[in-house]
Amino acid sequence: MAPIKKYSPEQMGWAIDAVRRGSNINDAAQRFNVPRATLHNKITGKSPKECSMGPSTVLSKTEEDILEVWIKDMADKHIPVTKDTLLDSVQSIIIEKKQNTPFTKNRPGKKWYSAFLKRHPEIAERTAQNLCKARDNVTEDEIEKWFSEVESDLKKRGLSQVLEHPERIFNTDESAFFLNPKPGRVLAKTGQKFVYSCSGDEKKNLTVLITGNAAGNLAPTMVVYDYARIPPAISATYPKDWGIGRSESGWMCSGTFYEYVTNVFNPWLIKENIEKPVLLFLDGHSSHLTLHLANFCSRNGIEVVALNPHSTHIMQPMDVAVFRPLKLSWREEVRTWKMQNLGQVLEKHDFAPVFKTGLEKITVATIKNGFRASGLYPFGPEYVNMSKTEELRNNKKRKIKEKIPFTITSPAWLAYSTKKEEEKKKLLKEKELRVIQREEKKNEKANNKKTNVKKQRNNIKSTETEILHLQSDESVTSDALELDDGPLSTLFPSPMKVTHGSYVIVLYEGQHFPGIVNNVNNNEYEVSTMTFSSGKSYKWPEKPDKTWYRKEQVVEVIKPPILLNKRGFYSVKEMEKYSDYTY
Structure with a gap:
């Protein structure tokens, strides 16, 4: 069996062109390292000029090209296609065509997937990152506008030469580091379904502020704790030049960041003899943009510049290049610490020494690459990786309600803040x-x-x-008329007998209320009154309404109220004559 010669379609195309220009088939085959017989068959038309080597693919070249375009388009729209999604799509194509394939249930497997990636080298597996909508809507025009405005402002203030010195260009940002990060993939016994790692509290973390310059140097770090007072056991483990911040939530706040700049960053600049003024690029979080910080920085030669909103994922060196390898290094150092301290859980007082070891593994080249990829050094939008941005449809931009100066220490920003x-x-x-x-x-x-x-x-x-006056006049008249005809008892009726448990009607602030007598004390009565409900019904209140009444306030003794339903509504017929006063 003749040996299989490996060649590319381009080599075969060059050989065919050479033969057409007059070269010999043997010379062309040797020159471009292609099989002579295959070249002869393509020249004479026995075999097609373009055909793939090896067995034919399940899908045609046109169908695979369509899949490639679809994968690229979905990635550009920030809806990347996964391996399973691709295989499901191929399965749907095969089922729709009713094509016979060697695949189980017409769904391709690992071999087809690997071969597909080899046939389409422009497609490769990558790990997708979540991107919020606001970041997704950042446009290239906005990035260019930011660079133009910052550069123009620095020129007006005579600071443009700072952009030529990498040791004077800084970026600072904070991130959360979990005390017990997930260990990732580990080795265990074959067949063991569940493998556990001693981790303690999975949500316990500390906020760490990292600052570096375009020359690849790191300034002292600050770690923020949710303590009112830092325990000596924690402060004793920190390097002398590092900062220890405090806040109620454990997150970075305006006071904590101000302490870092004044007590850690500025003294470090002086100690390292770094020429001032320096540029400090940071995101526009409220903890960074405060008036007292701007005043301090303007007095001490620190020009604070806010990065373009919602674009720190492409313009902030710490986000672009530092935090990812730092967190991987932190995870490895935690794993090493656990191997050396079996059965123990890493706590807050163990954080600083372990984190310092992981931070030392961040190289100067990594930090420099972050500033280069963010367009901060060299300074310009042409260095920014715009592939992470997605322009809005129809080139519509987000509406900016108010223009905010980017340079925090400029007179324009101070005027804006005032x-x-x-x-x-x-x-x-x-x-x-x-x-x-x-x-x-x-x-x-x-x-x-x-x-x-x-x-x-x-x-x-x-x-x-x-x-009352009318009734008294009528009674006098009737008495005068009937004095000789009736008995004495009819002219002067007997007084009311009010005892404990009697139902009465009382007069209270001009209104009449039915109630029951709970207690009697000479000419005073303690009465628990009912409340008017609806229609002509009354009910007893949840909390008894007891009040002492004088004798003249008790209008009359009545019959017990009649229960109307199970909800506790009563009818008091005697109250009908007083209805004008109760409604």
């Missing part, structure tokens, strides 16, 4: 004024309500007085 403070104070004053107006209206309504209630009570009292 303006925002004044606006904030104005809003607070307006809010306080609205609260006062609300209280005044509330008091006015309450006073009007009290006035109306007093008027109603006065009207009721006057009406009662008129009725």
Whole structure:
């Protein structure tokens, strides 16, 4: 069997062109290292000019090219295709074509997948990263505009020469480091389904602030704890030049970052004899952009520049190049520590020594690459990896409500900050004024309500007085007319007998209420009254409404109320005559 010669389609194409230009078939085959017989067959037309070596593929070249275009397009739209998605799509194509294949249930396996990637070298496996919508909408025009504005501002202020010195260009950012990161893939006994790792609290983490410059040097690090006071057992493990921050949440806040710049970063610049002014690029988080920080930095030659919003994943060197290898190194150091301290869990007082060992593995080249890929040194948008951005459809840009200066230590930003403070104070004053107006209206309504209630009570009292006068006049007249005809008992009825447990109607502030007598003390009665419900029904309140009444306030003794339903509603017929007062 003749040996199989390996050659590319391009080599065969060059050989065919050489023969057509007059070369001998043997010379062309030897020159381009292709089989003579195969070249002869392609020239004479016995075999097609373009055909793949080896067995034919399940899908045609056109179908595989369509799949390649689809995979690239989905990746550009930030909806990457996974291996399973690709195999499912191929299975659907085969089923739709009703094609016979050697695949189980017409679904390709690992061999087809590997061969497909070899046939399409422009496609490769990558690990996808989550990207929020705001970052996904960052456009290339916005990035270019940011570089243009920053460069223009630095030129106006005579700071453009700083961009030519990598040791004077800095970036700082914080990230969370879990005390017990997931160990990843490990070795275990064959057939063992579940493998566990002693980890302690999986969610326990510390915020770490990393600062470096374009020359590849790292400034002292700061670690933030959720302590009011740092325990001596923790502070004793830290290098002398590192910073230890404190906050209630354990996250970076404006006060903690201010302490880092004033007590750690600026003294380090002086100690290392780094020429000032320096540029400090950072994201626009509220913990970084404060007025007192801007004032300190402007006095000490630290020009703070905020990166373009929602684009730190492509413009912040720490995000681009440092944090990923640092977290991998941290995970390896934690694993090593656990091997040396079997059965123990890494705690907060163990963090600094272990993290310092992992941080020392970050190379100068890694930090430099981060600044280069972010376009900060050399400075320019042409160095930024724009493949991570996705322009909006129809070239629509996000609406920016207000233009905010990027250079935090510039006069423009100080003026902007002063303006925002004044606006904030104005809003607070307006809010306080609205609260006062609300209280005044509330008091006015309450006073009007009290006035109306007093008027109603006065009207009721006057009406009662008129009725009593009318009744007394009528009684005098009837007595005068019937004095000689009736017995004495009919002219002067016997007084009411009110005892414990009697049901009565009492008069309280001009209104009549039914109730029951709970206690008697000479001419005073303790009565538990009912409340008016709806229609002509009454009910006992959940909390007894007990009050002492004088004898003249007890209007009459009545029969026990009649229960109307299971919900506790009663009917009091004697109250019908007083209905004008109760409604």
